[in-house]
Amino acid sequence: MAATARTVIIEEHGGPEKLKLADLPVGEPGPGEIRIRHAACGLNFIDCYQRSGLYPMTLPHALGMEAAGIVEAVGEGVSHLAAGDRAAYAAMPPGAYTEARVMPAAQVCKLPEGIPFEEGAAMMLKGMTVQYLFHRTTPLKAGDTVLFHAAAGGVGLIACQWAKSEGIRLIGTAGSDEKCALALEHGADACINYATEDWVAQVRDLTGGKGVDAVMDSVGKATFEGSLDCLKPLGMMMSFGNASGAVEAFNLGLLAQKGSLKVTRPTLFTHIADHDACQEMAATLFSKVLAGEVKIRIDQRFPLEDVAEAHRVLEARRTTGQTILTLS
Structure with a gap:
């Protein structure tokens, strides 16, 4: 040696x-x-x-x-x-x-x-991060829908494939049309260019106004509030990264107002x-x-x-x- x-x-x-x-x-x-x-x-x-x-x-x-x-x-x-x-x-x-x-x-x-x-x-x-997001954080099953930010990144492309392999519908977001195409190629059901589109409105439209069962968000500050608006009542917000900065303090009462939502900040x-x-x-x-x-x-x-x-x-x-x- x-x-x-x-x-x-x-x-x-x-x-x-x-x-x-x-x-x-x-x-x-x-x-x-x-x-x-x-x-x-x-x-x-x-x-x-x-x-x-x-x-x-x-x-x-x-x-x-x-x-x-x-x-x-x-x-x-x-x-x-x-x-x-x-x-x-x-x-x-x-x-x-x-x-x-x-x-x-x-x-x-x-x-x-x-x-x-x-x-x-x-x-x-990245792979074990996806494992705990899908298997160890909140119950998810075939037919559920998740919103995944940065879907063309390292964690995101694994998540797109993982969701598809388990029959979970994944709606992604990414910062360009090219990145959206990459997420779709890897199994995302839909991918929204957050630089050019109102992604909250798009998620609501894609879910018939119901919202998603869970949000998986490594972006942090820039997407946190919008992500809460994408959840269905009793939905789970998984904030697992800070790419845009740390999430700022917020009124816990918002979770009640938006449908008894749940929020977790896990780490691998x-x-x-x-x-x-x-x-x-x-x-x-x-x-x-x-x-x-x-x-x-x-x-x-x-x-x-x-x-x-x-x-x-x-x-x-x-x-x-x-x-x-x-x-x-």
Whole structure:
């Protein structure tokens, strides 16, 4: 093993220019840990939130929440993985933007042979997010209708396919006609260009005035109030991201006025904190991919040293599908 690994760190919060490449020692895994050598790393909006300080961290700190590669060594007490295993993960603490690392083993999952490393690196955080949105947040069944914002993004394209595979009608929104076409291609029943259309009125029209059973919203501030107006009585609002900024404080009484609505602000890391739950969620995701029900579309690849540009492109919403960092 190499004694050091190229690793992306920040020493202070701020813009993409704060990202630095450093050679950090790797070391040996302790109890409950593994050492993994990455083949590729995933890129996610949470990485931008941590870099900017929206989600503050103790600094200096490495960044990155998901990757895939080969397990090089396991520490005492690790039984679900062994040296030589193919593996992928979405997990805390941040530090996935690296060639190799030592990390807790509990949320690392054995990657099936039929799934390439790049797909494994691109899908874990987003795919398990879709799993908990559809399976662990509110009861959803075939015939239900959901509104999904940013339907052509990394999470969105997985969600479009996931919904179709389970007979759930998905109405998407996206920021251009091209992105809407991409969502439709991946299984959305309809997709609304929120830049040119009154998407709230369109959702009401598409549901015959009834509204949707659930909204899945990673956009945040810009779409929150409109999303509430798209829900049917007793509907569930799942606000799981802040791409446009954090949702502002609001009068809880609005939920009663709009039909006894429910609101939740979930995070993936609460759902996967339990080892068994994490492994089960990953197994569901893997089965969808292996069955061809969900295809992982990687539209952007950046070398590790170009991570700052990758962040700029992601934050400018110039991406579709998944984005990964490659390791030469």
